[in-house]
Amino acid sequence: MNTRIKTGARLSALLAAAVLALSGCASTTTPEAAATSAPAGDAVTITDAWVKAADSGMSAAFGTLNNESDEDITLVSAESPASTMLQLHETVENDSGEMVMQEKDGGFVIPAGGSFVLEPGGNHIMLMDLTAPLAAGDEATFTLTFSDGSTYEFTAPVKDYSGANENYEGDDMDMDMSPSPTPSN
DSSP: OHHHHHHHHHHHHHHHHHHHHHHHTSOOOOHHHHSOOOOHHHHEEEEEEEEEOBSSSEEEEEEEEEEOSSSOEEEEEEEBTTEEEEEEEEEEEOTTSOEEEEEOTTOEEEOTTOEEEEOTTSSEEEEEEESSOBOTTOEEEEEEEETTSOEEEEEEEEEOOOGGGOOOOSSSSSEEOSOOOOOOO
């Protein structure tokens, strides 16, 4: 019996030493740090989304992109059945002092815990080469793609809008933001 107690004590001591040794090899990473970031598409929402009505050619989508995460999120592209080509556009002043729309290199950064506004005369999603007329009262569906490859889908109502003096005409990518000429009678 005495031998059995000594063997049991030795085995317990050996197991305790093994547990201590192995715990020294364990990762010191906290569960928060070990968790991978959620896909950007799960952290983004859009509010007040809408699309400018247009019979053909070009239009634009607007709204406020909200980032519910604690990391900046970069929107890199958009797709929609309403258009064969979509671009993320910014409005900048050119060398002549005119305001022009152009594709935004690198996409739109939605700040952590913040929002990014898409508005007429400013940043927006440009629909170039509409597949069908966008009439007021219709809806358009969009899929946004983020730098991590994740996506977010939303539907926006189409509205009549004539503000901001946008001129979506022309073949060049720098679209003129100056007032359109008034038609003569």
